[in-house]
Amino acid sequence: xxxxxxxxxxxxxxxxxxxxxxxxxxxxxxxxxxxxxxxxxxxxxxxxxxxxxxxxxxxxxxxxxxxxxxxxxxxxxxxxxxxxxxxxxxxxxxxxxxxxxxxxxxxxxxxxxxxxxxxxxxxxxxxxxxxxxxxxxxxxxxxxxxxxxxxxxxxxxxxxxxxxxxxxxxxxxxxxxxxxxxxxxxxxxxxxxxxxxxxxxxxxxxxxxxxxxxxxxxxxxxxxxxxxxxxxxxxxxxxxxxxxxxxxxxxxxxxxxxxxx
Amino acid sequence: xxxxxxxxxxxxxxxxxxxxxxxxxxxxxxxxxxxxxxxxxxxxxxxxxxxxxxxxxxxxxxxxxxxxxxxxxxxxxxxxxxxxxxxxxxxxxxxxxxxxxxxxxxxxxxxxxxxxxxxxxxxxxxxxxxxxxxxxxxxxxxxxxxxxxxxxxxxxxxxxxxxxxxxxxxxxxxxxxxxxxxxxxxxxxxxxxxxxxxxxxxxxxxxxxxxxxxxxxxxxxxxxxxxxxxxxxxxxxxxxxxxxxxxxxxxxxxxxxxxxxxxxxxxxxxxxxxxxxxxxxxxxxxxxxxxxxxxxxxxxxxxxxxxxxxxxxxxxxxxxxxxxxxxxxxxxxxxxxxxxxxxxxxxxxxxxxxxxxxxxxxxxxxxxxxxxxxxxxxxxxxxxxxxxxxxxxxxxxxxxxxx
Numbered sequence: 001x002x003x004x005x006x007x008x009x010x011x012x013x014x015x016x017x018x019x020x021x022x023x024x025x026x027x028x029x030x031x032x033x034x035x036x037x038x039x040x041x042x043x044x045x046x047x048x049x050x051x052x053x054x055x056x057x058x059x060x061x062x063x064x065x066x067x068x069x070x071x072x073x074x075x076x077x078x079x080x081x082x083x084x085x086x087x088x089x090x091x092x093x094x095x096x097x098x099x100x101x102x103x104x105x106x107x108x109x110x111x112x113x114x115x116x117x118x119x120x121x122x123x124x125x126x127x128x129x130x131x132x133x134x135x136x137x138x139x140x141x142x143x144x145x146x147x148x149x150x151x152x153x154x155x156x157x158x159x160x161x162x163x164x165x166x167x168x169x170x171x172x173x174x175x176x177x178x179x180x181x182x183x184x185x186x187x188x189x190x191x192x193x194x195x196x197x198x199x200x201x202x203x204x205x206x207x208x209x210x211x212x213x214x215x216x217x218x219x220x221x222x223x224x225x226x227x228x229x230x231x232x233x234x235x236x237x238x239x240x241x242x243x244x245x246x247x248x249x250x251x252x253x254x255x256x257x258x259x260x261x
Numbered sequence: 262x263x264x265x266x267x268x269x270x271x272x273x274x275x276x277x278x279x280x281x282x283x284x285x286x287x288x289x290x291x292x293x294x295x296x297x298x299x300x301x302x303x304x305x306x307x308x309x310x311x312x313x314x315x316x317x318x319x320x321x322x323x324x325x326x327x328x329x330x331x332x333x334x335x336x337x338x339x340x341x342x343x344x345x346x347x348x349x350x351x352x353x354x355x356x357x358x359x360x361x362x363x364x365x366x367x368x369x370x371x372x373x374x375x376x377x378x379x380x381x382x383x384x385x386x387x388x389x390x391x392x393x394x395x396x397x398x399x400x401x402x403x404x405x406x407x408x409x410x411x412x413x414x415x416x417x418x419x420x421x422x423x424x425x426x427x428x429x430x431x432x433x434x435x436x437x438x439x440x441x442x443x444x445x446x447x448x449x450x451x452x453x454x455x456x457x458x459x460x461x462x463x464x465x466x467x468x469x470x471x472x473x474x475x476x477x478x479x480x481x482x483x484x485x486x487x488x489x490x491x492x493x494x495x496x497x498x499x500x501x502x503x504x505x506x507x508x509x510x511x512x513x514x515x516x517x518x519x520x521x522x523x524x525x526x527x528x529x530x531x532x533x534x535x536x537x538x539x540x541x542x543x544x545x546x547x548x549x550x551x552x553x554x555x556x557x558x559x560x561x562x563x564x565x566x567x568x569x570x571x572x573x574x575x576x577x578x579x580x581x582x583x584x585x586x587x588x589x590x591x592x593x594x595x596x597x598x599x600x601x602x603x604x605x606x607x608x609x610x611x612x613x614x615x616x617x618x619x620x621x622x623x624x625x626x627x628x629x630x631x632x633x634x635x636x637x638x639x640x641x642x643x644x645x646x647x648x649x650x651x652x653x654x655x656x657x658x659x660x661x662x663x664x
Contacts, residue, residue, distance in 0.1 A: 055426065055558040056543065058438045059281050065425055078555040102279055103542040107556030129279050129542075156286035156445065165282065179283055180443035 002148050003095040004123050004171040007046050008206050008227050016258050017223035019044060020208055021251055022099065022232030023239065024051035024064065025084045026071030033071075034087045036239050039248040041094035044255025048088065049126060049230065052081045052100040059128040061183030063233040067240060078104055082120040089121030097148060097171065099126040105138070114141035124148025124171050132168035139168065150174050153199055153207075155191040163202040172206040172228060173199055177213070183233050185212035188222060196226045219257025229257070264509035264585060270459030273582060275575035278458040280438070280545045287445045292460040294361050299467070304360065311356050312471070315389070316346045318353075319475045322483065322636075327606035328619075332626025335633040338488070340476040340504060342640045343611060349641030350472060350500045351382040351453060357468035359386035362449035369393040369448040373437045375402055375430035375496070376567030376614065377409025378641055379453030384418035386451075394418040397436045399429035402566045409645050427560040430496075430570045434544050454497025455574030458545030462574050469503025472638065477507045480636055490515040490625055493638040494617040495588060496532070496568035498577045500640035505586060515587070518577060519621035521563035522590030532561035534573040535581050535588040548575040564593040564649065565613040567641075595620040597653055600643065612641030613649065 001009065008018045021040040025033050037048050053068035053076045060068070085096050098117060105113045105125070117125070124147040130138065132151055142149045148171030153162050156179060166173055175196055178189035192209050199207050209222045210230030222229040231254055238250035270276050278288060298304040312318035320341045329337040342350035362370060370387050372394070374380030380396040387394030396413055400422040403410050413420050426432035434457075441450040455462045455469075473491075480488050491508055493501035495518035508514040523531035531537065538549040541556055551559040551571035563569040580586040600616035602623075603609050611619060615638070622637050629635070643650065651657050 054556075056431065056435050058435050058544075059442070061439075062425075069426070072557065103552070103558075104556040106542055107552065107554070128281055129545075131278065131280070131282055131285060134277050134279055152282040154281070154283035154286070156283055158286065161282070161285060176281075176283055179445060181439050 002123065002171055004047055004097060004148050005206050007095060008172060011046060011258065012227055015260055017226060018046040018208065018228035019219060019255055019258050020047040020049055020228050020230040021045035021235055022049040022051055022230065023235055024053055024068050024071055025081050026053055026074055026076035027067040027239065028070065029074065030080055030084070032244060034084050035244045036247045037088045038091045039244050040235070040251045041092035043248045043251035044258065045094065045251050047228070048094055048096045049099050049232070050084060050088070050096050052078065052098060052104060054101040054104060057101060059181055061181045061233060063236050064182050067236045078108055082116050085117065085120040085122045095123040096121070097123050097126050097150060099128065102127055102130045110137040110141050114145045114147055118145045118147060122147070124150065126150040126174060128152060132164050135168070142170070152176055153195065155179060155195050159198065159202065162198055166199060166202045166204045172208045173204050174230070175199060175207050175209045175226065177209050177211045180211060182211055184214035188212055188218050192222065193225050216254050216257035219254055223258060265506060267576065269463040272576045272579035274540070275546065275548050275578040276459060276462060277547050278545060279542045279547065280458045281442060283442045284445065287441070288458055288460065290365065291361070294365050295460055295464050298361055298364065308357055308360060316352050316356065317344060318471065320344050322476060322479045325607045328603055329626065331602060332623045332635070333629065334631030335626030335629050335635050336484070337622060337626065338480060338483070338634065338636050339639040340472060340636060342472060342500065342638060343615065343642035347378070347382045347385050348644060349378040349382070349612065350469060350503060351379045352385065353471060353503065354453065354465050354468040354499060355379070355382040355386045355451060358449065358451045359390055359392070362392070362451070363390055365449065367447060367449040369395070369444065370451050371395045371397065371437050371440050371448055372451045372453060373397045373430065373433040374453065375569055376565065377402070377406040377413065377645060378567060380418070380420070381409050381412050381416070383451050384413040384416035387418060388416045395440065396420050397423050397433040397440070399423050399427070399433050401428045402430065405649060406566050406645060408648065429560070431558060431572070454499040455502045455576060456497045456544055456546060456548065456572055462546065462576055465499055466502040466506060466576060469499055470506040472500065472503035473505060473507030476504060476636055480634070484634055486634070487511055487514050488634040488636040489629060490517055490633065491636045492517045492519065492618045492622045492625065494519050494568060494614050494640065495573060495577060496521065496570045496614065497572065498574040500638050502574060502576055504638040509585065516580070516585065517621060517625060518586055518588045519591045519617045520588055521565055521568035521617055522592045523562040523564070525592055526590035530562035531590065532563040532569050532571065533590040534571060535577065536590045540578065543572045546575045548578040549573050565596065565617065567612070567614040568617060589621060591617040591620045599623060600650065601654065610643035611639055612643050613646045615640045
């Protein structure tokens with residue numbers, strides 16, 4: 001069982017579920033992004049999803065787009081991603097999954113990327129624009145290194161595709177709560193509940209729900225049926241508005257949604 | 262296997278579907294509908310009738326002897342896609358995809374546009390079929406192609422100026438993809454070029470291959486033989502694939518794609534994707550692209566909004582690698598000179614995009630000499646570019662009005 005799977009399983013065994021928190025590297029600065037990620041870990045986030053800024057983030061809404069664009073304008077380089085993982089994992093035991101669009105990995109070299117991520121202490125990759133059908137090189141590299149590989153599952157996916165996603169993923173399966181992109185929403189789509197049920201029927205044992213989750217109540221609601229809840233834009237917005245302290249407070253608040261009633 | 266038989270999703274190592282899982286069902290649905298339509302006589306008849314009675318196909322060919330004097334005397338024949346309704350080749354693909362969208366029960370069309378030609382064509386089809394239409398256009402492009410923005414709005418489309426990233430075509434595609442992910446039940450993404458995830462590169466090519474099929478026969482009828490070379494401008498590459506396709510298995514016909522070199526392909530201000538780029542993944546497909554060492558997309562530059570794109574269709578990447586087609590750079594200045602030359606020698610004002618093909622033809626003709634026949638895809642007309650051309654050639658008087 002991978003570190004991410006263990007953490008999620010432990011939270012489940014305790015009758016709750018995991019909180020996964022997203023922040024991008026390099027926003028608002030490199031050092032602050034590292035401090036903010038550590039603050040997530042110190043305030044109840046179970047798995048860190050560390051985003052690598054990319055020029056064409058088609059799965060992201062405006063909050064994350066603006067943050068990652070700021071990071072790129074500030075000079076973010078791919079090597080900073082590995083350095084950030086190294087620094088974060090030296091300060092916390094919370095596992096760090098890197099979220100990246102696929103082209104940067106291709107250009108770095110899939111095997112080299114896997115080796116360097118492993119050496120930096122990373123747990124694996126979340127790949128929003130890579131489907132298992134196109135992931136041959138990454139399936140091999142992650143099998144060789146033991147890194148987790150998180151693929152997405154969508155309400156529109158066929159049963160066969162859900163089964164493929166479950167079979168290909170390690171760490172967890174990322175269940176997309178709604179047909180859309182990242183960003184806070186007032187309601188978590190009811191599609192999420194049936195998607196998680198379909199994933200379980202396809203054999204999933206570790207499923208986290210993401211997109212649109214921004215409050216402790218929504219975390220609690222999602223954990224009624226899923227193994228984890230993923231929050232991104234709400235944390236990025238807190239960081240943008242109030243710095244590391246605000247991220248810490250927001251994370252702690254969200255984490256109340258994982259406590260047993 | 263004949264080169265014309267390539268059906269995707271891969272062209273050699275290029276193509277594929279590098280998109281979020283949420284879009285796969287829609288791409289599968291589209292692919293299935295397209296496969297069915299391809300062999301459905303009713304669909305083909307409906308599209309053919311639209312080509313004839315709406316677009317004005319077949320488009321004519323025009324020999325350009327006075328222009329040819331500047332092209333080494335090589336016999337120069339223009340395929341007049343500029344005469345299509347809406348002013349460019351773009352309508353061929355738009356009508357095909359809009360018919361498919363109707364079959365799929367979609368009520369809303371979304372499109373990206375650079376120069377605005379594809380947006381205008383999409384808005385036109387939406388008006389014709391009574392569908393809602395939203396066009397994403399980089400904010401920079403809405404300014405340099407203001408006339409086309411007005412055309413789209415007059416046709417009833419909503420034009421959304423895209424303010425993210427470089428605020429040009431690539432960012433318009435990003436926003437269209439984001440819209441599509443969220444509204445895929447009701448919405449068809451009417452992608453305007455031979456790029457993007459499968460089945461778009463193959464499907465868009467197929468809807469444009471009528472250009473080459475007509476032109477091949479027209480040149481045979483006029484000259485009694487095939488041309489020595491076929492030329493086209495290449496941004497995403499739809500007009501080029503459209504005219505190249507019929508000639509892919511004619512080994513004696515050389516194929517030339519002319520990329521926008523902006524201020525020069527050795528400067529940092531260009532859009533010469535195959536000349537200067539390297540393989541990567543952008544907008545759902547693996548192909549050549551302009552990118553930095555880390556795989557971040559580099560902003561492209563061209564005086565022509567329609568060629569100002571840091572990617573290119575995967576079939577072009579493949580044709581380049583196997584040596585079947587050649588891709589060469591043409592600068593802003595060369596294109597503008599060719600635009601003026603065609604206007605003054607033949608009385609035809611081409612789009613700045615198409616002027617890149619004309620500039621390349623001038624160079625090529627001087628190499629091939631007077632015995633050669635060159636077929637040029639005149640993909641669009643220059644009406645939309647009068648603001649740019651007027652400023653470039655200083656055709657406006659001090660008060661801003663034309664003299």
